[in-house]
Amino acid sequence: MPLTRRSVLFGSATAAFGLATGSCSLIDSGGGTSGELPSTKDVRGALEKLAKETGRETFQSVSVNSKEFHDVDLDAELLMDDGGVQNYEYDGSWKKKKYDEKTILTSPASVGIAGLPLDRLAAYAGKAGATVDTLAFRVDYVGKLHVEAWAKSDWVGLKADASGPVPELHHDDVAGVKAAIAEMVAVYGTRAERVGSFNEFVHMDADVDGCQAGVRIIRYPRIAAKATITQESRYDPALLFDPSNFDPTVAVTRKGTIAKEAGVEGTVWDWEYRRPPQGGAPLVSFGIGPKGPSVRVWLDADGGVAAVVNGECAAGSGWCPK
Numbered sequence: 001m002p003l004t005r006r007s008v009l010f011g012s013a014t015a016a017f018g019l020a021t022g023s024c025s026l027i028d029s030g031g032g033t034s035g036e037l038p039s040t041k042d043v044r045g046a047l048e049k050l051a052k053e054t055g056r057e058t059f060q061s062v063s064v065n066s067k068e069f070h071d072v073d074l075d076a077e078l079l080m081d082d083g084g085v086q087n088y089e090y091d092g093s094w095k096k097k098k099y100d101e102k103t104i105l106t107s108p109a110s111v112g113i114a115g116l117p118l119d120r121l122a123a124y125a126g127k128a129g130a131t132v133d134t135l136a137f138r139v140d141y142v143g144k145l146h147v148e149a150w151a152k153s154d155w156v157g158l159k160a161d162a163s164g165p166v167p168e169l170h171h172d173d174v175a176g177v178k179a180a181i182a183e184m185v186a187v188y189g190t191r192a193e194r195v196g197s198f199n200e201f202v203h204m205d206a207d208v209d210g211c212q213a214g215v216r217i218i219r220y221p222r223i224a225a226k227a228t229i230t231q232e233s234r235y236d237p238a239l240l241f242d243p244s245n246f247d248p249t250v251a252v253t254r255k256g257t258i259a260k261e262a263g264v265e266g267t268v269w270d271w272e273y274r275r276p277p278q279g280g281a282p283l284v285s286f287g288i289g290p291k292g293p294s295v296r297v298w299l300d301a302d303g304g305v306a307a308v309v310n311g312e313c314a315a316g317s318g319w320c321p322k
Contacts, residue, residue: 036066037135038073040121046074047113050094054078058110060085061138064121069133079110105229109143117147123162124149140227142211144187148223157223166224171197172255177248180219187225188217190242193235194274194282197251204243207234239275241282246273250303251284258286262297262305266290 038046043064051057058079065073074090083102088094100106116137125132130151138146147158157166169176169183180202181195191207193214202219214231251271254261259268266289275282276298283301287293300306 036068037064037121037125037132040118043074043121044113044118046090046094047076047116050076050078050088050090051113053094056080057112059112059116059137059139060107060110061136062116063134063136065134066132068131079108083108104232107139107141107143109139109141111137111139111143111145115145117160117162120162124158127158127162127164128156129165141213141215141229142188142208142227144227146224146226155223157220165222168222169202169219170221171200171202172252174249174252176221177202177252180225181243181246181248184217184219184225185242185244188215188227190244191235191240192243193239194272195243195246195248196270196272196274198270198287205230205235207240238279241275243273243282246282248273250299251286254284254299254303255286258297258305259288262286262288262308264288264295264297264308266295269293 043062047059047062056078060077060079061075062077063075065075067073072089072091076088076090077100078086078088080086083106085100085102085106087097087100089097121135124135124147128135128149128151132149132151134150136148136150138148140146147160149156149158158164159166167179169180171177171180177197181204184195184202184204184206185192188204188206188208193205193207195202195204197203200221204217204225206215206217208215208227211227212232212234213229214233214235215227216230217225217227219225251273255268255271259266268286268288270287270293271284272287273282273284276285281301283298283306284303285296285298288295288297294310296309296311297305298307298309
């Protein structure tokens with residue numbers, strides 16, 4: 001069952017770290033990190049306690065909380081045998097919280113305690129740029145582990161080596177878009193079905209090694225690329241291409257003028273670079289409309305308006321799939 005692309009665009013995005021595998025307070029006054037976070041020793045001990053109680057180390061996320069802002073020291077999510085996710089919280093002992101049934105969006109990936117870079121807790125907290133409320137480790141849909149910090153009322157992605165925040169890259173800046181695509185390619189590979197921008201992020205829809213689903217990789221300005229599912233099967237191989245050498249200048253700079261150029265009413269919601277419906281080399285297109293991208297304006301390889309299409313295809317126009 002394919003997913004509506006817009007339905008999987010949102011959620012926390014974080015800095016890629018690496019591949020994951022499928023009775024007293026935690027606060028230690030002698031070993032706490034920035035922002036009154038629990039110490040590495042106490043966090044590891046608490047997670048080992050949960051693993052012993054449950055008989056599993058299938059962590060999808062672990063959040064380490066500051067007692068200045070939270071009532072509990074840790075939150076954790078464990079992937080269960082039925083594909084659902086059991087939530088827990090820790091404040092001296094572990095308590096079960098809500099259970100999330102498996103959905104098409106649920107990642108099948110998890111990580112064990114040894115795969116969590118807990119030894120860098122203090123370093124991560126010290127590089128977030130502000131007092132840290134929560135430090136989170138999360139696994140994305142294809143098994144990449146990400147690190148993020150909630151600081152100054154905003155999520156900040158952190159580099160895997162704890163050397164600092166990830167670069168700030170913006171969707172309306174040509175250099176930022178180039179860098180975002182380069183990051184996504186470096187982490188997730190070159191088999192893109194499309195690259196584009198919508199809702200202030202840059203994305204790449206792609207096939208990724210080891211994943212049997214089609215994924216969307218999202219790069220927000222301050223949070224590194226992260227994968228979620230777009231469809232349950234891989235993309236048609238005929239649609240895939242390597243976006244490494246794509247120059248987004250036309251896509252970024254024409255977004256503000258293309259509606260007037262093409263004579264289309266409405267807001268320009270997105271731009272994409274992908275193969276057109278009838279096949280051929282990838283081209284830039286823009287989604288325009290009063291309430292959503294109901295009209296797609298395609299540019300030719302020279303930047304001229306090649307077609308104005310209501311929906312994906314206009315019968316008899318040459319813009320229908322072969």
